[in-house]
Amino acid sequence: MATIRLGDAAPDFTADSSMGMINLYDYLGDGWGILFSHPADFTPVCTTELGTAAKFKAEFDKRNVKMLALSVDGVASHGEWIKDINETQHTTVNFPIIADENKKVSTLYDMIHPNANDSLTVRSVYIIGPDKTVKLIITYPASTGRNFHELLRVIDSLQLTAYHKVATPANWENGDRVVISPSINTEDAKKIFTKGVEEIKPYLRMTPQPNI
Numbered sequence: 241m242a243t244i245r246l247g248d249a250a251p252d253f254t255a256d257s258s259m260g261m262i263n264l265y266d267y268l269g270d271g272w273g274i275l276f277s278h279p280a281d282f283t284p285v286c287t288t289e290l291g292t293a294a295k296f297k298a299e300f301d302k303r304n305v306k307m308l309a310l311s312v313d314g315v316a317s318h319g320e321w322i323k324d325i326n327e328t329q330h331t332t333v334n335f336p337i338i339a340d341e342n343k344k345v346s347t348l349y350d351m352i353h354p355n356a357n358d359s360l361t362v363r364s365v366y367i368i369g370p371d372k373t374v375k376l377i378i379t380y381p382a383s384t385g386r387n388f389h390e391l392l393r394v395i396d397s398l399q400l401t402a403y404h405k406v407a408t409p410a411n412w413e414n415g416d417r418v419v420i421s422p423s424i425n426t427e428d429a430k431k432i433f434t435k436g437v438e439e440i441k442p443y444l445r446m447t448p449q450p451n452i
């Protein structure tokens with residue numbers, strides 16, 4: 241297992257899931273992907289996370305992001321757990337959960353952190369771009385459930401900054417003003433960002449979000 245860093249190719253794999261065998265690259269096609277791990281089936285925080293993820297699926301779809309969850313239990317266990325998730329979270333789990341019983345994928349993606357827990361995965365999040373490289377990695381401990389609004393927010397930032405020479409400032413939300421890349425001088429920035437450029441400092445230039 242090699243360390244995966246931002247910009248690296250996302251390791252491809254084929255694994256069984258709650259929706260049958262899945263090959264990562266085929267599943268992603270030419271879209272974006274989010275791969276997120278859960279410590280184990282039938283655990284409370286994971287149950288709320290997967291229910292929430294299911295309710296957010298339309299938002300991920302809108303952004304052309306394929307969802308793929310993972311837990312180190314088997315397909316039969318996932319099937320029973322999904323019934324509980326649907327019942328308790330009032331939703332329908334509508335994306336695959338990898339059955340990583342042999343820990344092949346969690347090892348490949350360094351999702352087991354032995355000093356936290358030597359057998360269960362932590363809550364890893366990998367966002368993968370259409371070029372199959374890793375665009376974002378976040379790691380939460382088992383005791384902290386993820387904020388799916390934040391995951392959509394970072395995807396909005398990644399998708400904006402992939403196509404425009406801007407970066408998103410602290411606490412940015414879709415629609416807010418953005419920062420112009422330091423690689424563009426202010427004279428050029430004024431030609432590119434026709435909605436306006438505010439130069440607060442030579443290195444700090446703001447412009448309305450270019451893609452709305």
Ligand code: BEZ
Binds near residue numbers: 280284285
């Ligand atoms: C949970 O999902 O609730 C959980 C899983 C492992 C350890 C702690 C909490």
